[in-house]
Amino acid sequence: MKIVADENIPLLETFFRDFLGENGELYTCHGRNMTPEDVADADMLLVRSITQVNEKLLAGSQVRFVATATSGTDHVDKKWLKNNNIGFSSAAGCNADAVVDYVLAALDNMTDEHGIQLQERTVGIVGYGQVGSRLYDRLKALGVTCLVCDPFKEVPGGGITMDDLVNWSDIISFHTPLTDSGPHPTFHILDQDRLQRLRPGTILVNAGRGGVVDNNALKQRLQEQNDIIAVLDVWEGEPELDPELLDLVAIGTPHIAGYSVDGKVRGTAMIYQAACKYFGQPETIRFHEVVPAPSLRSLTMSEGVSPQIAATMALKAVYDIRRDDRCLRQAVRKHPDAIAREFDLLRRNYPKRREFSTLEVIMIDTHPAANDPVAGLGFRITE
Ligand SMILES: NC(=O)c1ccc[n+]([C@@H]2O[C@H](COP(=O)([O-])OP(=O)(O)OC[C@H]3O[C@@H](n4cnc5c(N)ncnc54)[C@H](O)[C@@H]3O)[C@@H](O)[C@H]2O)c1
Numbered sequence: 518m519k520i521v522a523d524e525n526i527p528l529l530e531t532f533f534r535d536f537l538g539e540n541g542e543l544y545t546c547h548g549r550n551m552t553p554e555d556v557a558d559a560d561m562l563l564v565r566s567i568t569q570v571n572e573k574l575l576a577g578s579q580v581r582f583v584a585t586a587t588s589g590t591d592h593v594d595k596k597w598l599k600n601n602n603i604g605f606s607s608a609a610g611c612n613a614d615a616v617v618d619y620v621l622a623a624l625d626n627m628t629d630e631h632g633i634q635l636q637e638r639t640v641g642i643v644g645y646g647q648v649g650s651r652l653y654d655r656l657k658a659l660g661v662t663c664l665v666c667d668p669f670k671e672v673p674g675g676g677i678t679m680d681d682l683v684n685w686s687d688i689i690s691f692h693t694p695l696t697d698s699g700p701h702p703t704f705h706i707l708d709q710d711r712l713q714r715l716r717p718g719t720i721l722v723n724a725g726r727g728g729v730v731d732n733n734a735l736k737q738r739l740q741e742q743n744d745i746i747a748v749l750d751v752w753e754g755e756p757e758l759d760p761e762l763l764d765l766v767a768i769g770t771p772h773i774a775g776y777s778v779d780g781k782v783r784g785t786a787m788i789y790q791a792a793c794k795y796f797g798q799p800e801t802i803r804f805h806e807v808v809p810a811p812s813l814r815s816l817t818m819s820e821g822v823s824p825q826i827a828a829t830m831a832l833k834a835v836y837d838i839r840r841d842d843r844c845l846r847q848a849v850r851k852h853p854d855a856i857a858r859e860f861d862l863l864r865r866n867y868p869k870r871r872e873f874s875t876l877e878v879i880m881i882d883t884h885p886a887a888n889d890p891v892a893g894l895g896f897r898i899t900e
């Protein structure tokens with residue numbers, strides 16, 4: 518079998534060795550540059566979000582099965598695949614915990630910098646899928662009030678409209694797919710009108726897809742009234758981004774919210790499982806057998822350290838979101854004429870970030886409290 522894959526999917530040889538056998542071929546290339554010639558004689562195509570999978574890429578090819586090692590699928594023309602009898606699978610939820618870690622790290626950073634108590638604020642979550650529902654669970658465990666807007670799901674509290682969420686939230690976090698049709702399209706769901714209605718001090722987080730927020734309108738609001746706080750992991754038109762908008766946001770990162778080691782390896786494991794099912798192969802490799810051990814396995818807090826301090830220390834030990842923000846700003850400043858290249862390079866060479874759940878926090882002589890922030894953030898506690 519010939520497999521063509523994005524070079525940024527980890528552990529391909531490990532997972533797909535049974536498919537390749539002795540005479541198979543694994544051809545990898547940069548996902549953005551994948552051509553019809555690359556995939557013409559492939560049986561299986563494995564992509565990430567940067568490859569447009571459509572008739573243009575696949576017409577006339579031998580490909581029988583396509584999988585994307587990502588949660589989002591807006592880069593795939595699923596209807597065309599179905600009409601052409603090509604199997605398809607995504608890695609739904611593979612990196613949802615990584616995105617939740619990212620949002621919590623961003624909020625920790627913003628609450629530190631602006632002296633805000635999360636428990637005194639209302640967080641509006643747009644999209645109650647893999648990411649949104651897990652974000653909700655962790656925020657609730659931290660004792661934070663949440664509102665949810667998801668017209669397609671039954672959600673806690675019954676759910677509210679996007680306009681009510683904009684009116685009532687102090688913090689808004691976007692976790693929807695990017696859609697431009699259907700009853701509730703998400704393209705520019707945060708448009709100029711809604712942006713103008715945000716109260717001063719509102720914190721916006723977009724770690725979904727760039728086009729969910731109207732980037733020009735956001736820039737305008739930030740330029741005219743620099744009174745809201747924006748955290749952007751995703752950008753309209755990426756890998757290009759508007760450097761003026763980057764200058765105005767509080768945290769800007771190169772679409773890495775889901776880039777934990779765990780999320781990426783889980784993504785490969787999930788598309789491997791889907792390929793096994795599609796081609797009737799037995800599964801011989803499991804995620805937990807191949808995922809690397811984290812470099813930092815446990816942190817022991819001294820006697821009497823408060824759960825709040827312990828939680829902040831654990832978070833900062835596992836993930837420094839400011840580093841990601843700094844690297845993007847430095848790259849854009851140094852190479853203003855090659856932003857797209859730098860954006861992709863930062864993603865490709867992303868450091869080995871681990872999910873909060875990989876860290877055990879050992880608390881000595883601390884009585885477990887309601888809404889324990891260490892557990893609430895997602896760390897494992899040993900007392
Ligand atoms: N930045 C990153 O690294 C990163 C990582 C993972 C996912 N993502 C993006 O985040 C999105 C969400 O991820 P997920 O795993 O939770 O997907 P999901 O499909 O599990 O959940 C998406 C939810 O959004 C809801 N939704 C759709 N349209 C809506 C609308 N108009 N208003 C409110 N809710 C709406 C859906 O009903 C669904 O419950 C993905 O589609 C992907 O584009 C980004």
Ligand SMILES: O=C(O)[C@H](O)[C@H](O)COP(=O)(O)O
Nearest residue numbers: 565566567587588589775776
């Ligand atoms: O949809 C997803 O899963 C994420 O956006 C994912 O992290 C994107 O990463 P990429 O496929 O672009 O490497």
